[in-house]
Amino acid sequence: METVRSAVxxxxxxxxxxxxxxxxxxxxxxxxxxxxxxxxxxLQMALYFNVYFSPVWFLTHICTLNVKYAxxxxxxKIVLVTVMVVVVIVEIPRLYLGYIGNLTxxxxxxxxxxxxxxxxxxxxxxxxxxxxNTIILPLERAVDxxxxxxxxxxxxxxxxxxxxxxxxxxxxxxxxxxxxEEFSLVDNQ
Amino acid sequence: xxRLEYNSLIPxxxxxxxxxxxxxxxxxxxxxxxxxxxLELSYSDENYKRKDTxxxxxxxxxxxFLLTEIIGFFGGMSTYCQSQALFSIxxxxxxxxxxxxxxxxxxxxxxxxxxxxxSSVMPGITEIVIIxxxxxxxxxx
Numbered sequence: 001m002e003t004v005r006s007a008v009x010x011x012x013x014x015x016x017x018x019x020x021x022x023x024x025x026x027x028x029x030x031x032x033x034x035x036x037x038x039x040x041x042x043l044q045m046a047l048y049f050n051v052y053f054s055p056v057w058f059l060t061h062i063c064t065l066n067v068k069y070a071x072x073x074x075x076x077k078i079v080l081v082t083v084m085v086v087v088v089i090v091e092i093p094r095l096y097l098g099y100i101g102n103l104t105x106x107x108x109x110x111x112x113x114x115x116x117x118x119x120x121x122x123x124x125x126x127x128x129x130x131x132x133n134t135i136i137l138p139l140e141r142a143v144d145x146x147x148x149x150x151x152x153x154x155x156x157x158x159x160x161x162x163x164x165x166x167x168x169x170x171x172x173x174x175x176x177x178x179x180x181e182e183f184s185l186v187d188n189q
Numbered sequence: 190x191x192r193l194e195y196n197s198l199i200p201x202x203x204x205x206x207x208x209x210x211x212x213x214x215x216x217x218x219x220x221x222x223x224x225x226x227x228l229e230l231s232y233s234d235e236n237y238k239r240k241d242t243x244x245x246x247x248x249x250x251x252x253x254f255l256l257t258e259i260i261g262f263f264g265g266m267s268t269y270c271q272s273q274a275l276f277s278i279x280x281x282x283x284x285x286x287x288x289x290x291x292x293x294x295x296x297x298x299x300x301x302x303x304x305x306x307x308s309s310v311m312p313g314i315t316e317i318v319i320i321x322x323x324x325x326x327x328x329x330x
Binding site (some may be wrong): 045048049052082129138139141142143145146 | 200264
């Protein structure tokens with residue numbers, strides 16, 4: 001049973017970074033989890049410039065889709081229109097959740113932003129960038145490379161941001177529990 | 190200009206530098222017409238390859254200068270330097286317009302070196318000066 005428990009523990013640790021179920025908290029991080037602001041600057045910069053770049057990306061893709069629509073095959077006509085609509089619908093809440101999660105250090109919003117980026121935007125943009133059947137024009141290639149750079153950077157920076165913020169909130173919670181135990185307000189058998 | 194005012198130079202500089210990057214990448218992949226425009230009507234294969242290599246070298250150098258400018262801008266070294274932002278906005282916007290005409294009107298590929306000189310080298314060199322100032326002498330702005 002011990003190995004099953006430790007296996008589940010390590011899987012949870014990997015999927016939801018920052019959570020430590022078995023309570024192995026290091027002592028010196030008690031001191032560090034005070035009033036330090038743990039918002040991630042690289043993630044915030046990436047989100048800021050992404051907000052300004054997304055309309056450019058969208059307008060470029062609308063124009064190039066208009067140019068090549070007549071010569072696309074039937075399947076890719078439907079696929080590309082669907083991809084455009086889904087990307088626009090997902091992008092706006094994704095960037096909003098990223099801003100709110102990072103600036104107010106809220107883990108659920110950040111986790112939502114990270115999952116939207118990793119599971120929706122990354123495959124859709126990979127489809128647009130690497131699938132030659134969609135007749136990739138040179139301008140589209142350029143614009144997709146820049147957008148993909150933003151998304152990959154946000155995935156990496158977002159992972160570390162969630163880890164740091166979740167760890168800080170967890171040590172703060174443990175600290176509060178310790179203080180309550182000292183004053184015997186919590187019954188600890 | 191006080192510090193509390195909204196600094197609109199940063200997003201404008203980013204958008205114009207990225208537009209220049211996009212046009213350079215576009216011309217990187219659609220350079221055939223331009224190279225044919227600077228050869229004589231009956232060109233040989235080695236002539237084409239020679240001009241192609243020259244042009245590729247030019248575009249790659251322009252991309253390298255642009256990369257140093259992006260490193261200086263996103264690395265925080267010249268992000269708040271207003272004179273560099275203004276200079277970079279002016280030169281890169283002129284470069285973007287010239288390169289767009291270059292692609293659309295199939296200009297001679299030798300004309301690229303003029304565009305390269307005025308809109309890639311100049312902001313790149315001032316950016317390198319600022320990076321050296323910040324890293325070497327710890328002098329911000």
